[in-house]
Amino acid sequence: MKIFTRYTISVFIIILLLISCTTVPITGRQQLNFMPDSSMLAMSFHQYDNFLKSNKLSTDKRKTEAVKRVGGRIQKAVGRYFSERRLSHKLDNYSWEFNLIENKDVNAWCMPGGKVVVYTGILPYTQDDAGLAVVMGHEIGHAVAKHGNERMSQMLALQLGGVALSTALSEKPQETRKLWMTAFGLGAQFGFTLPYSRIQENEADHLGLIFMAMAGYNPQRAVFFWEKMSQKKGGKAPPEFMSTHPSDKRRIANIKALTPTAMRYYKKYKNMRSTASQ
Ligand SMILES: [Zn+2]
Numbered sequence: 001m002k003i004f005t006r007y008t009i010s011v012f013i014i015i016l017l018l019i020s021c022t023t024v025p026i027t028g029r030q031q032l033n034f035m036p037d038s039s040m041l042a043m044s045f046h047q048y049d050n051f052l053k054s055n056k057l058s059t060d061k062r063k064t065e066a067v068k069r070v071g072g073r074i075q076k077a078v079g080r081y082f083s084e085r086r087l088s089h090k091l092d093n094y095s096w097e098f099n100l101i102e103n104k105d106v107n108a109w110c111m112p113g114g115k116v117v118v119y120t121g122i123l124p125y126t127q128d129d130a131g132l133a134v135v136m137g138h139e140i141g142h143a144v145a146k147h148g149n150e151r152m153s154q155m156l157a158l159q160l161g162g163v164a165l166s167t168a169l170s171e172k173p174q175e176t177r178k179l180w181m182t183a184f185g186l187g188a189q190f191g192f193t194l195p196y197s198r199i200q201e202n203e204a205d206h207l208g209l210i211f212m213a214m215a216g217y218n219p220q221r222a223v224f225f226w227e228k229m230s231q232k233k234g235g236k237a238p239p240e241f242m243s244t245h246p247s248d249k250r251r252i253a254n255i256k257a258l259t260p261t262a263m264r265y266y267k268k269y270k271n272m273r274s275t276a277s278q
Pocket residue numbers: 138139142196201204245
């Protein structure tokens with residue numbers, strides 16, 4: 001009887017793992033995502049609206065337009081990447097939005113479903129559209145690769161232990177909300193924040209480079225941006241983006257290694273664009 005029970009549990013766990021196992025686009029890495037996409041998007045849209053209500057949008061028309069322009073081009077590139085692989089359904093419930101908020105912090109993020117925020121404090125580092133594309137491509141990369149879901153799944157497994165997900169969502173809304181804040185780095189104002197893992201950071205760099213290249217921005221710009229960010233070190237408190245995105249030799253070496261592949265996308269789509277416009 002005991003063996004049967006153990007067997008049943010093992011089969012259940014294997015089935016759960018198979019159901020929860022998804023593949024990251026571009027890198028092909030297998031990841032565990034326990035959270036249903038519908039819950040992730042509902043929480044994302046709700047949190048995004050709350051964030052916009054309690055923060056001030058930039059009144060600088062030119063800079064705001066730049067954020068929306070670059071975001072729109074990366075959105076198209078992501079859509080194209082997915083449609084060429086017949087994966088468009090994965091973006092079905094996305095509701096893309098690109099906003100610039102008036103805030104001195106050096107920061108930017110993208111929540112599930114394409115909800116992007118750029119802080120005015122990061123603009124001196126991005127400088128132009130291509131620089132913005134580095135940051136926005138990277139953040140959109142995190143969202144497309146479902147890194148938030150992966151982190152929440154890992155934390156759910158660790159913190160809630162044996163509590164079933166459905167129970168966690170319905171009976172422990174506080175805990176689930178806290179996990180959300182932590183997973184998306186919005187927890188700083190509540191006294192806790194955790195960076196993405198190194199694997200996820202490298203993956204977001206990878207996806208970001210491909211998306212920015214497909215959107216028509218030279219991916220070689222990425223190394224320049226991260227080198228500029230690394231010179232920022234040595235100030236008082238490290239800005240939010242710096243503390244969660246260490247721009248060290250390893251990161252820059254990883255980006256340099258990925259750049260030739262991204263350049264192939266850049267050239268291929270540049271040729272396609274110029275053919276289309278003839
Ligand atoms: Zn990141």
